[in-house]
Amino acid sequence: MPFINFSKDEIQCKIVYYGAGFCGKTTNLQYVFNQMNEESRGKMVSIDTRGDRTLFFDFLSLNLGKIRGFDIRVQLYTVPGQVHYDATRKLVLKGVDGVVFVADSLKVQRKKNIESLINLAKNLAEKGVSIRTIPLVIQYNKRDLGETDSELLPLEVLEKDLNSMLKVPSFPGSALKGTGVFETLREISKLVVKDVSRKIMLVDQQFK
Amino acid sequence: MNIIVTKEDLSKINFYLNKVVSASLAHSILLIDRSGQLITQYGNTLDIDVLSLSALTAANFGATAEIAKMLGEEEFTLLFHKGRSENVYFTAIGDHVILVTLFDDRTSLGLIRLRINQISGDLSNVLVSIFEGGRTVPLGEPERRS
Ligand SMILES: Nc1nc2c(ncn2[C@@H]2O[C@H](COP(=O)(O)OP(=O)(O)OP(=O)(O)O)[C@@H](O)[C@H]2O)c(=O)[nH]1
Numbered sequence: 001m002p003f004i005n006f007s008k009d010e011i012q013c014k015i016v017y018y019g020a021g022f023c024g025k026t027t028n029l030q031y032v033f034n035q036m037n038e039e040s041r042g043k044m045v046s047i048d049t050r051g052d053r054t055l056f057f058d059f060l061s062l063n064l065g066k067i068r069g070f071d072i073r074v075q076l077y078t079v080p081g082q083v084h085y086d087a088t089r090k091l092v093l094k095g096v097d098g099v100v101f102v103a104d105s106l107k108v109q110r111k112k113n114i115e116s117l118i119n120l121a122k123n124l125a126e127k128g129v130s131i132r133t134i135p136l137v138i139q140y141n142k143r144d145l146g147e148t149d150s151e152l153l154p155l156e157v158l159e160k161d162l163n164s165m166l167k168v169p170s171f172p173g174s175a176l177k178g179t180g181v182f183e184t185l186r187e188i189s190k191l192v193v194k195d196v197s198r199k200i201m202l203v204d205q206q207f208k
Numbered sequence: 209m210n211i212i213v214t215k216e217d218l219s220k221i222n223f224y225l226n227k228v229v230s231a232s233l234a235h236s237i238l239l240i241d242r243s244g245q246l247i248t249q250y251g252n253t254l255d256i257d258v259l260s261l262s263a264l265t266a267a268n269f270g271a272t273a274e275i276a277k278m279l280g281e282e283e284f285t286l287l288f289h290k291g292r293s294e295n296v297y298f299t300a301i302g303d304h305v306i307l308v309t310l311f312d313d314r315t316s317l318g319l320i321r322l323r324i325n326q327i328s329g330d331l332s333n334v335l336v337s338i339f340e341g342g343r344t345v346p347l348g349e350p351e352r353r354s
């Protein structure tokens with residue numbers, strides 16, 4: 001849930017990067033961390049197994065500047081993608097305001113992507129949140145491995161598998177090279193802030 | 209759902225946090241919601257990354273609560289980490305909020321717990337009005353995507 005602090009004129013939102021194990025969620029955050037200047041980002045905290053697979057989450061706090069007089073602060077989290085970490089994924093989803101679903105473009109991961117998206121829908125539903133209404137963006141990651149490569153799923157197939165029902169904004173990208181990373185982040189931030197500011201308009205007369 | 213904190217709420221909350229800090233010599237207190245968002249901090253936290261601390265605390269608290277459930281407990285009531293000079297004590301206030309008290313050897317866990325117990329009821333009432341007081345705005349139908 002967005003956290004609106006009228007005493008500091010600040011809004012805090014929580015964005016979670018979701019997706020199957022190894023799809024590139026942590027790499028997305030690392031790229032953002034490395035590119036942002038120090039004034040607008042905090043430290044990156046990772047709870048992982050010896051610097052590799054995410055065990056609990058990665059966390060990165062960003063300051064996105066002012067909208068309608070409010071400082072917008074977003075907190076990015078990743079979940080651990082491996083199937084057996086479902087309990088920790090649920091904990092990370094607590095209070096989520098927006099989701100980036102990172103899909104792995106590798107052919108061998110086709111089924112894993114679909115399973116992970118279903119798992120997301122289920123875990124959101126348990127919290128009373130519908131995947132059809134929460135701000136959501138999909139990223140088709142690892143495109144650097146080559147459009148022509150027979151190992152990669154064509155974008156049309158990925159769209160059909162993952163986005164034919166949801167119809168949310170989607171971006172091809174490479175978290176490793178950095179393409180599509182900020183497009184994805186910008187879009188999800190825009191959707192979340194739009195969602196929140198609609199709510200503020202309804203309350204600022206009441207509470208300011 | 210969105211959570212709205214007004215200036216008035218914060219001055220009430222800070223009043224209670226001040227009571228604890230000044231009567232126990234704890235050096236700082238953070239108030240965090242269970243999803244990891246920092247609501248307010250009181251006392252001397254200048255050189256700590258409070259946002260990361262909030263995220264880690266909520267996760268730690270959530271994980272510990274799940275462990276308790278697995279063991280058939282509703283929740284562990286005492287969560288305390290002791291270091292060589294710094295200690296941290298976690299207290300759940302109601303269903304939504306965690307109080308994180310940082311203190312050193314100038315004081316004791318016993319005194320901290322006593323002071324928190326003395327204000328937890330009142331503080332909890334303020335928090336209930338924020339989290340459950342119907343202050344979340346009715347949004348009508350959720351926006352559907354085309
Ligand atoms: N070629 C290529 N490799 C990538 C890309 N993104 C991530 N990788 C690699 O994929 C592996 C897994 O990336 P992570 O970011 O750790 O994956 P994750 O989604 O966080 O995985 P879990 O923490 O297990 O859920 C690493 O070796 C990355 O270097 C990409 O865009 N292109």
Ligand SMILES: [Mg+2]
Binds near residue numbers: 025054078081
């Ligand atoms: Mg990871």
